[in-house]
Amino acid sequence: MLTTNEESPVDLVTSKDELVSQAPTPIVFQCKNCRVIIGDSFQWVSNNETLNLITLQALSRVVEVSNIMETSRDGEDIGSTFFVLNCGKCRSFLGRKYITSSRELDSLRDLYSLDVSAIDSYQLGTFLIEDGQQTNFKATPSVCSLHTQQLKMERVLLTLNERISNLKEKLEKLKSTVELRRSKRISLN
Ligand SMILES: [Zn+2]
Structure with missing residues (x-):
């Protein structure tokens, strides 16, 4: 579901400062239930819209990886095996660490895939409050x-x-x- 009002891609830039200013703003990911920080966009690898997953290379230490391997019984990842990722603070389900997968989902293997519906995100530099008024509100990415x-x-x-x-x-x-x-x-x- 791609939106049409996305910003145009980065143009050919001429200075180092311009490159820095056009780099994406970092995003912090939180457990939706207890708001503990579980990761950030510096670890970003990919996203999968069908499975509603954001895949990161690493997560914060608060996230626990279960030691029982499970197998997906339906959906796009059917037959894949994974360990469940849980929030170490409130025990909520956060996502999966795929161990085996179909070829199409190769890019998820051995990485940490967060379920978008189980997390919240905060983009640095947004939600600024000035004189009691929200001045730079942006929706959650x-x-x-x-x-x-x-x-x-x-x-x-x-x-x-x-x-x-x-x-x-x-x-x-x-x-x-x-x-x-x-x-x-x-x-x-
Ligand atoms: Zn939590």
Whole structure:
């Protein structure tokens, strides 16, 4: 369910400061029941809209991984095995750590997948209150907006990569010019 009013992707940027300013704002994930912090978007790997999951590389220590392996009996992940993730503070269900899966769900394996309906999120820099008034209210980011942010981050990294390879190319050219001049000088002597 993609919204149409998403911001345009990152344009080709020209300075380091611009790159920093266009990087997505970090998001903190909380247990919906007790509000304890369970992870953040720096650990973001992917999202799955069909399964309603946000997958992170690591979670905070408060999250407990069950030691009984279970098997999914229906849905898109049918047949997959997983350990259940529970909130260590209030015992609420938070998500799954997939151990085996179908090929389509390979990207979830051995990672921590949070059930979107079991968590809340807080985007840093939003919900600011000034003089008793909420000045910069933004709705809780949906899986979609998180995905958009991920895409933006990828674009930023790609641009950086491109620039590094350009610099490397220039450096190589410079090196070969220097080598050429040096060898000419040697042959003249
Ligand atoms: Zn909790």
